[in-house]
Amino acid sequence: MVCIQRSLRHALPHVLAVVWVSAAPCLAQHFLPDDPLTRVPEVAAVGDARVQSINSIYDFAHNSIDYKRPAPSKALAVNTLGEVPDSSWFTNRDISRMSLEALKKGGRVQGGPEPPYTVVAAKTEGVSAGFRLRDARGLLYFVKVDPETNPEMATAADVMGALFLYAAGFNVPENYILLGREQDFHLSDKARVTTRTGKERRMTAAQLRTIFDEIPREPDGRIRAMASLALSPKLAGPFRYSGVRSDDPNDLVAHEDRRDLRGLAVLFAWLNHTDAKGENSMDSVVGKGENARFLHSLLDFGDCFGSDSDIPKDPRHGQEYILPVTRAQLQRIPTLGFAADNWEKVHYPRAMKAVGDFTAVGFDSLTWKPNYPNPAFLAMTPLDAYWGAKRVMAFTNEDIRAIIEEGQFHDPESVDYITRVLELRRDAIGRAWFGQVLPLEQFRIADEHLAFDNLAVQHGFAQPGRYKFTWFLWNNDAQREEDFATSEGSALPYTLTSVSVGSYIGCRIVGEHDDGRSVTVYFHNEGDNWKLVGISRTTAEGIS
């Protein structure tokens, strides 16, 4: 009986996902009137939301020891274009249309803490020291600091990482660089500190003094820290990168199947955000009563770029898992380590303490790894990665620099260096993942010709090429292609120019080398125009 119950419990997300599968693009598309969906409805109100906790030791051990890459499976929570609709997880933000000011601002609305600051608690969890404060307006901020050895490194990473991920579409807290004078900090009478024994007790001025003593200072004596505005007052704990929340009515798709979470691996690879564990996320409840909904946010970016929060990044970060679970790691046992990988020999800019250990040398976005296996990242297919790579490639050099400047580095060389490394890593990502699919976008039919852009060509990763087009009438009822017409050109075949309003047509595009990569696009005849309603892709390995 227990087994049956457990089976059913495990089956639940998959059952619910069936609904989403019907909403997801298949190779044989079936279009509904509101396709492509741009926003997930999320109509059901959250009831009694409990706080989820993740056992960090178990999460690490289980995911490491039980490490295996699953068979490729279609991503869910996508629309018929293969894009991720807006939801409580993700918001489509068109980076190309965001001004530099908007990129620098990100989702930051309230502004940084305003003095005087009242320290209400000190946190002992986490790697780096930190505390909580309320500012003059009563807003609560979580404050983290830099290691003494690397001023600016972790605080800048936390701010910049949040801004990049916000622009890419994810929910993040409002992170600010806090430059405050020590006399503006006051200890609340009710301030509590969690001791190493796990007990809470009244925080003393001496303890605050100890924390301040370890904080690197600005040349003018001010304290530099990172202040993260608390999310909604109703926190529900972190989300997991697998399964669904059983108490969230709108959480229908197993998280490891969500394209936004799978494709997040590419963004994390770009930013070198290796601490990609469920614990570094937070579900919160926004709205009240019938309007109460979960909001799923990413947290804690202090280990992005060259920072590992309390120390510079270990060269193994991003290259290997912490536990020796891969064949490449185990092969080092008999070789005595004499065959060093390229990434092991990388030269880091150690003179720039604020940068930490960050480089594009040895970076391979196809093999990049977080600290330990993440179920959603393991399930990532080239199509998920392509989605993520498009987000990365949307950042221009100017965009990157604008966000890096928000790290408020004293040394302009640090800005230059991180910007340059991110440019190189971005291009490595585009080159790698745009090569896995036919990276065609912006499909439109104009003057009875199909037009599109090749992202690989656009970014200079490939030369313009020729394509083969196979046009067809799409029978949406039978989900069948009919009346094929192959052409060397992009012109709409004569037989399809006169289809009735409401009909669907499609076109399969393959490159001149026909290496298995293809894109099939579907249009709906809306009388005065052709509406793009579906895109399906296949990779060279036949993954669709």
Place this chain on the structure above:
Amino acid sequence: MRIKFVRHSALLLIAGVTLSVCAFAQDGGGDGGGGAVSRADSIEAAEVEKSKHLSPLEPPPGEEKFDHIQTDILDRIFNPYGFGLKFGGIPTGGGFSLGPRYARPDMLGGYLDSSTFAVGSTHQWFGGQTSLDFHNLLNGHLELRTDGGYLDAASVYYFGEGPDSSKKAMTDFGREFTTAHFAALGHFWDQKLTLGYEAGGLFAHIVPGNRGGLPTAEQVFTEANTPGLVQQSNFVTGTTIVQMDFRREGFSNPRGLLLEADDSQFFDESGHNSNFHLLQSQATYYVPLTNGMRSFVFRLRNVSAFAENHQTVPFYLQPTLGGPDDLRGFDRYRYYGNGVSVASTEYRWSISQTLEMAIFGDGGNVYTRPGLIGFRDLHGDGGVGFRIKNKQATVMRLDVGFSAEGVHVWFVFNDLFGMLYRTF
């Protein structure tokens, strides 16, 4: 509750499948009219359906069990704060040891650590210690610590003094040390330089060893050739400590040089003419390669016992050679002498952040006269090791040493190239 869950799951299963089928069946062929169901409608229906059958959060079954194990067992055993279990705490050779422990690292606003434990081992060694450590005083420049301890090492090997002692002459003895120490340490120059003085007392008691099948030391040796075998002393001790730590943090291992020396003066309070100095000096140098993913580590150590005129060094306080911390291809305490030198070299290569391997070589010799350094009577070994790492710290290591005296396997919970430590 569970039956209800099954019923709900079953209903949901049917509803979900039905809904997904309906999504196709009702579709009007893309004409956007008639009875067509929209994509949003089908998702909304699923959300509403799930909202009727919400269940409380449950961690995955394995995690739930682990949570219980961690809370009820592991946290209580390994909890470094408060009551818990102490693993180890006696010198190597005592077997697996275990006992109760009470630790408080958070007293006086975090400036005072205290720890008390008592352990017994599978080889019937017993030990206990209580300690107080005031640290970070005077803005991190001053540390005061005091401890008192008792150790009953039931069977310590003794082969006789000097480099020519025969392995066949293996005997054992029991060694009871009761100690009390008080130390004041100054940390200067950004914590790179430590100077300190430690005053203490040692009550020694030597008894026959308890290992069956071996003759005991007093059956083979005499007080004449093994001072202290019959007449034990009580000592007042004073130790001067100097450490210069030029190491910097690394990834698998630190980098840089560590120089240490301490000189302990033993004042024999029992009138048995055992006043002497014990001088320990050690240099350890870490050379990282390929961003610290490989390292060469070199260590030179000399321990010399200088007896004053007409005085002797009791054999149970003589420097020794052999065992997991120096000559790994030899038995523990294989060689005794008033002068001991050992050089060790390791080449370490990282397998992962948590696993490191090493090939090593050790060479060392003992002299009956202290202060001699040379290659005469050199004993050497080589071997291979596995290390479980937590960043640059070694949590445990498995070393297999090969020498002319056989193969020795060591499974220990310390770093071979750790700091010098007090042996009494």
